[in-house]
Amino acid sequence: MLVLKFLLISIIICIDAKPNFVFILTDDQDLRLNSMTVMDKTLELVGAKGKTFENAFVSSPICCPSRSTILTGKYAHNTGVVNNSISGNCSSVYWQQNSEPYSVANLLKKRGLHHVLRWKVSKRSKNRVMVRKRVEAKNTYRRATTGGSALEGNSKYYNYNISVNGTGVYHEDDYLTDLLADHSLDFLRNRDTSGPFFMTVATPAAHAPFTPANRHNDSFPDLKALRNPSFNYSSTDKHWLIQMPPKHLPEDVTILDNVYRNRQETLLAVDEMVERIVKKLEDLEILDETYIIFSSDNGFHIGQFTQPWDKREPYETDIRIPLLISGPGVPANVSDRHPFTAIDIAPTILDLAGISVPSYMDGTSLKDVLLSDEAGSIAKHIFVEYWGEGSPRTVEKSCPWEYDDENLAVSVL
Ligand SMILES: *[C@@H]1O[C@H](CO)[C@@H](O)[C@H](O)[C@H]1NC(C)=O
Ligand SMILES: *[C@@H]1O[C@H](CO)[C@@H](O)[C@H](O)[C@H]1NC(C)=O
Numbered sequence: 001m002l003v004l005k006f007l008l009i010s011i012i013i014c015i016d017a018k019p020n021f022v023f024i025l026t027d028d029q030d031l032r033l034n035s036m037t038v039m040d041k042t043l044e045l046v047g048a049k050g051k052t053f054e055n056a057f058v059s060s061p062i063c064c065p066s067r068s069t070i071l072t073g074k075y076a077h078n079t080g081v082v083n084n085s086i087s088g089n090c091s092s093v094y095w096q097q098n099s100e101p102y103s104v105a106n107l108l109k110k111r112g113l114h115h116v117l118r119w120k121v122s123k124r125s126k127n128r129v130m131v132r133k134r135v136e137a138k139n140t141y142r143r144a145t146t147g148g149s150a151l152e153g154n155s156k157y158y159n160y161n162i163s164v165n166g167t168g169v170y171h172e173d174d175y176l177t178d179l180l181a182d183h184s185l186d187f188l189r190n191r192d193t194s195g196p197f198f199m200t201v202a203t204p205a206a207h208a209p210f211t212p213a214n215r216h217n218d219s220f221p222d223l224k225a226l227r228n229p230s231f232n233y234s235s236t237d238k239h240w241l242i243q244m245p246p247k248h249l250p251e252d253v254t255i256l257d258n259v260y261r262n263r264q265e266t267l268l269a270v271d272e273m274v275e276r277i278v279k280k281l282e283d284l285e286i287l288d289e290t291y292i293i294f295s296s297d298n299g300f301h302i303g304q305f306t307q308p309w310d311k312r313e314p315y316e317t318d319i320r321i322p323l324l325i326s327g328p329g330v331p332a333n334v335s336d337r338h339p340f341t342a343i344d345i346a347p348t349i350l351d352l353a354g355i356s357v358p359s360y361m362d363g364t365s366l367k368d369v370l371l372s373d374e375a376g377s378i379a380k381h382i383f384v385e386y387w388g389e390g391s392p393r394t395v396e397k398s399c400p401w402e403y404d405d406e407n408l409a410v411s412v413l
């Protein structure tokens with residue numbers, strides 16, 4: 001029976017030496033605050049059809065460094081992307097020359113995979129981000145490598161310009177996630193069928209400003225921020241970071257409840273998008289030869305350890321991400337405990353595509369783990385790094401931090 005299964009898997013892999021990839025990447029979607037519980041369709045169409053990696057982590061809990069790592073299979077200290085500013089190498093010329101050509105999408109393209117890429121990188125922020133106050137000061141835009149669409153400006157859900165092949169198109173009422181779904185379906189319908197494809201869809205959800213689609217406005221009227229054990233918890237025997245003010249959250253945390261509820265509501269449109277993409281793949285009869293990877297660039301916290309809301313921190317809420325993968329040879333409905341980190345995503349995709357993993361990548365291919373029936377539980381050390389953002393003006397004096405603009409923005413002592 002086992003042999004037969006193995007043979008079957010080998011045959012599938014052999015026949016389909018160059019599978020397609022659909023990579024759906026959400027923004028700031030936590031795992032620990034139960035964001036996946038509102039994504040029934042994704043759980044059914046990707047999760048139950050494939051593997052769910054329970055121990056998936058990013059190696060940098062912030063957008064641009066993490067996305068750069070996911071694209072290249074290299075740690076932030078090797079991509080040089082240390083924060084969301086151009087000066088921190090986010091989409092800098094250095095990145096464009098030294099990393100982008102070697103991103104997983106470009107490596108696949110060189111090997112004859114047609115792809116569309118919708119990616120999100122961040123431009124230099126005018127305002128420095130304060131270390132303690134959770135200010136979103138970054139200015140983000142989405143950039144496309146080949147025949148893709150990119151959002152101009154900050155993360156937004158309505159009333160934005162989208163650049164389609166470099167030409168800006170204004171949208172007032174089209175919900176961005178829905179537009180991405182439409183573009184994805186167009187791409188799949190009109191794709192060049194002479195070879196496989198790699199499609200990335202990077203959604204604005206569940207990033208600030210947390211605007212749900214109008215139709216989802218009041219989907220969860222009674223939902224409140226998750227009161228898990230670390231919610232509003234402060235203690236003097238924890239890290240200095242956790243001991244930073246405020247010491248307690250106020251009694252009225254309506255604002256946190258709203259953030260939580262709105263975030264969950266933004267994900268409903270993502271869930272619908274996943275369903276539309278899967279159904280389209282099915283209609284086109286290419287679902288069986290397509291890997292679907294669903295994940296997020298970093299997690300999020302809302303009230304844990306008395307911190308209002310954000311990512312950027314070395315705790316589980318911020319570094320754990322959802323990771324669901326379905327596709328040829330992936331056993332159905334398996335929850336896998338094997339650790340999977342952001343650096344392993346690019347090597348695994350390359351390996352699944354039959355391309356050898358370049359030695360400069362820090363991650364390793366987890367193809368064998370992915371295709372195995374086992375719910376593995378191999379212990380592994382994972383490495384997480386981030387240098388913080390700030391200025392002498394905003395760094396909290398009582399923190400053991402030192403500002404050093406010549407080198408890194410802030411170094412932890
Ligand atoms: C980017 O990273 C490289 C290597 O770490 C560094 O030499 C360079 O100064 C950084 N900044 C920019 C804007 O390229
Ligand atoms: C965008 O460019 C690609 C590749 O050049 C092309 O196939 C596609 O039709 C273009 N899309 C639009 C909407 O112009």
Ligand SMILES: *[C@@H]1O[C@H](CO)[C@@H](O)[C@H](O)[C@H]1NC(C)=O
Nearest residue numbers: 152153159160161168169170
């Ligand atoms: C869209 O682009 C136009 C032309 O560049 C600009 O005038 C307008 O302010 C932009 N709108 C938004 C919402 O970014």
Ligand SMILES: *[C@@H]1O[C@H](CO)[C@@H](O)[C@H](O)[C@H]1NC(C)=O
Nearest residue numbers: 211212213214215216217218
């Ligand atoms: C949803 O909420 C937004 C923001 O409060 C509002 O502008 C919009 O009209 C609402 N839509 C519906 C269908 O209630």
Ligand SMILES: *[C@@H]1O[C@H](CO)[C@@H](O)[C@H](O)[C@H]1NC(C)=O
Nearest residue numbers: 231232248249250251252253
């Ligand atoms: C947080 O803890 C403080 C101190 O115990 C308490 O006064 C406040 O009501 C709590 N807030 C919430 C939302 O639990």
Ligand SMILES: *[C@@H]1O[C@H](CO)[C@@H](O)[C@H](O)[C@H]1NC(C)=O
Nearest residue numbers: 044047048049332333334335
């Ligand atoms: C997936 O597995 C879970 C628990 O292991 C089970 O409850 C569920 O019914 C399974 N779903 C499918 C579609 O097989």
Ligand SMILES: *[C@@H]1O[C@H](CO)[C@@H](O)[C@H](O)[C@H]1NC(C)=O
Nearest residue numbers: 083085087088389390408409
């Ligand atoms: C990002 O990193 C660069 C290089 O270390 C630094 O000059 C810049 O101030 C940092 N940006 C922020 C917002 O901290």
